[in-house]
Amino acid sequence: MGPEVILLVLVVGTALAFDFTNGFHDTANAMATSIATGALKPKVAVALSAVLNLVGAFLSVQVALTVTNAVVHIQDDSGAPQSRFLADHGHDLLMIVLAGLVGGIVWNLLTWLLGLPSSSSHALFGGLIGATIAGLGFSGVNWTGDGTKLDGVVGKVILPALMSPVLAALVAGVGTWMIYKITSAVSDRFKETGFRWGQIASASLVSLAHGTNDAQKTMGVITLALIASGQWTDTSSIPFWVKLSCATAIALGTYLGGWRIIRTLGKGLVEISSPQGMAAESASAAVILASSHLGFALSTTHVATGSILGTGLGRPGAQVRWAVAGRMLVAWCITLPSAALVGAAMWWLGHLVGGVGGGVLIVVVLVGLAAYLFSRSRRTPVGADNVNDEWAGHAQPTREPANV
Amino acid sequence: MLDLFLQAAWKVLVAGLVLGAGLPAVFAVGVRLSAAGVGATTVPAPGPRAGYRVAGVLCFVVVALAVAVGITVIVAAGFGKMVSFEHVFPTIVPKA
Numbered sequence: 001m002g003p004e005v006i007l008l009v010l011v012v013g014t015a016l017a018f019d020f021t022n023g024f025h026d027t028a029n030a031m032a033t034s035i036a037t038g039a040l041k042p043k044v045a046v047a048l049s050a051v052l053n054l055v056g057a058f059l060s061v062q063v064a065l066t067v068t069n070a071v072v073h074i075q076d077d078s079g080a081p082q083s084r085f086l087a088d089h090g091h092d093l094l095m096i097v098l099a100g101l102v103g104g105i106v107w108n109l110l111t112w113l114l115g116l117p118s119s120s121s122h123a124l125f126g127g128l129i130g131a132t133i134a135g136l137g138f139s140g141v142n143w144t145g146d147g148t149k150l151d152g153v154v155g156k157v158i159l160p161a162l163m164s165p166v167l168a169a170l171v172a173g174v175g176t177w178m179i180y181k182i183t184s185a186v187s188d189r190f191k192e193t194g195f196r197w198g199q200i201a202s203a204s205l206v207s208l209a210h211g212t213n214d215a216q217k218t219m220g221v222i223t224l225a226l227i228a229s230g231q232w233t234d235t236s237s238i239p240f241w242v243k244l245s246c247a248t249a250i251a252l253g254t255y256l257g258g259w260r261i262i263r264t265l266g267k268g269l270v271e272i273s274s275p276q277g278m279a280a281e282s283a284s285a286a287v288i289l290a291s292s293h294l295g296f297a298l299s300t301t302h303v304a305t306g307s308i309l310g311t312g313l314g315r316p317g318a319q320v321r322w323a324v325a326g327r328m329l330v331a332w333c334i335t336l337p338s339a340a341l342v343g344a345a346m347w348w349l350g351h352l353v354g355g356v357g358g359g360v361l362i363v364v365v366l367v368g369l370a371a372y373l374f375s376r377s378r379r380t381p382v383g384a385d386n387v388n389d390e391w392a393g394h395a396q397p398t399r400e401p402a403n404v
Numbered sequence: 405m406l407d408l409f410l411q412a413a414w415k416v417l418v419a420g421l422v423l424g425a426g427l428p429a430v431f432a433v434g435v436r437l438s439a440a441g442v443g444a445t446t447v448p449a450p451g452p453r454a455g456y457r458v459a460g461v462l463c464f465v466v467v468a469l470a471v472a473v474g475i476t477v478i479v480a481a482g483f484g485k486m487v488s489f490e491h492v493f494p495t496i497v498p499k500a
Binding site for chain 1: 408420435439445446471474477483
């Protein structure tokens, strides 16, 4: 096995690891509300979401090869790597992609440890942007596209991130308000059970849409790496094993369940009831589907969080924990630059060592950081058993229900 | 850029309100009617209960059909197609 193959294997492995973190980071987007209201048992909810993500990933037959074009200039319009990267089995491109992926994973793990729902797409894009700036300079980044369509960091990342939570919150708020208005004469018990089915169905739709959107990104990144290193030449299809492994990675991640984030979204932000859960997930599904139908890139996480917030605002007398919302907002604002910093640092580290050794070192650092973050998470474990415990002002579940 | 963005955001908002808030409202009407059909409301509803139950089921059917269209949109997009609402009735067409 030549050194270039080793680097390629590292990139593929790291991309799958990213896909896995993408899965567990985003389980909450679809299932936090169903778990919080008890519509689904925690384990059943993550299993359902995992299956739907798997199905969704296989449904994305269309090639998502140009995924990095939204933010950086390393591919041409057909999805092939730019010719300047083809020397030396695509070493330069592989290093940028590898460093970018590491940036994305590290940020995903850190926000998971803190129980913060942040966008996995922003983490990936941030990592890629940072690694590109480090490797190619600022001109390597696609800041605004050519101005004829929504493109670049501004058009595909920053503007949608500002707008999507607001849109989702508005839709969910209106939906919640109408639901409570319409069903005000219905007994609480009937209401709670009646809306459970709607809640499960709408949450399932969100999971399916997530699988089709997010698994594609990793498939595109892996195929790009394969083309750059000369292992694959077709820009109109992707190898079946890539599809299979990405679908499996995101589904396994989803099944693992990012319990810390599920807890924050389901219990921390708003105390949620079945009708609110249905309103939130319907709003999420509608906004995500409508925007992808219109070719408008949104982060599932921003939409889901906005929806849950909106459902708290739309229900008369419901309480929104603004401190929790504020923490999330801060996390969103710093996701892109933080992942970019890690991506850039990783690129420099790899560049310092040079060659394949640089790639190996980056991955070793990633494994070390991941192990550290995981061991930190064991100090305050959150799992299926305590995800719904009373929220006592902090993400850490308490065994005794707090007196609030 | 900002123009393009606001146009797109506006469309998403309208579609979101119609589908993401409108459909749950129809579902809520279904719950309301079904509740009247089994006497689970605070004020008893006039007229035969069976009628309320049928009307409630009709509401749920409308929502289920809309969800089926939603799934078709996802699946079609995955296969490089899109669902057109040009003729009101959704049809699958090649992506524009």
